[in-house]
Amino acid sequence: MLVGITGGIGSGKTTVVKLFSQFENVAVYYADIEAKKLMNTSLEIRKNLIAEFSEEVYNEEGLNRPFLAKIVFENKEKLKILNSIVHPEVHKHLQNFIKENKNRDYILYENAILFENGSHKMCDVIITVTAPKEIRIQRVIERDKVAREAVLHRMNNQWAEVKKTIQSNYIIENLDLTKLAKNVEIIHNKLTE
Template sequence: MVVGLTGGIGSGKTTVAKLFKNFDTVAVYIADIEAKKLMNSSNVIRTKLIKEFGKETYQDNQLNRPYLANVVFNDKEKLHVLNSIVHPEVRKHFQEFVQLHIKKAYIIYESAILFESNSQQQFNFVISVYVDLEERIKRILERDNSTKQEVLNRINNQWKEDKKLLLSNYVINNYSLQETSNSVENIHNILTQKACSIL
């Protein structure tokens, strides 16, 4: 059984993913981390990115992240091109991950753009992590070396939260770590039972 985990930037979905990782019966795949690794290791991705965005995309044989972010977060069309290059390779990589962890009760696939990339149909269930917009902006400004405008540009490239929540099976309100831990445990128990009934 495969479960999608998503939430807007700054919602704390990585924290939630780590909580799920604490269960021995669960395998967790963080799409953003794996995508970053693949952008440096995959020749397929590298060739396509250089063709689309120029030689500046890589510096010293490593992805030039600030350059690429500056290009795509100010242009939705270029962001779409980037996603269309990276996502098919991430999907292939995830299928290999699923095969490696086939004996787990369920597998979590964590992605910020699960709905935006139209991936939700691939999952048995979808969990969304939620905090309000002001709290998200505050968290990102504390975490990243970004301006408020840069943060808003990134947020505006994602779906509105109410749309995601309507399409999710479970919602975790991530304001306090204790409450979030309790929610994760409750959802884990439900998913474990559902996984047993599917087998």
């Protein structure tokens, strides 16, 4: 069973995924982490990114993330192009991961843009992590050391929480760690019944 887990920036998806990953026989696929790895290792992605964004998209360390981020977070069309280059390779990688972990109780597929890129269609169950907007903004400012405007800009490139929650099987509000752990356990128990 493929369980998609998503949530807007700063919602605390990572915290929720860590709680789920403590259960035995659950495999976790982190789409963002794998995408970052693939952007540095896949020759197909590299070739297409250079063709679209110029040679400057890579430097001696690998992917020039600040250069690429500046382009795509200021231009929704460029963000769509980036996703159209990276997403198919991540999808192939995920399919291999699913095959390798087919004996698990379920696979947790963490993806910040699960709905935005259509990946929700392949999930059996969807969990959305939420938190109030101001809390999310503060979390990202503290975590990424960025200005409020930068956080708002990123938020504007994601679907609104309400749009995600109405299409989800489970909604987890991430405000209190004790309640959070209890909610995760309840959902895990339902998924493994």
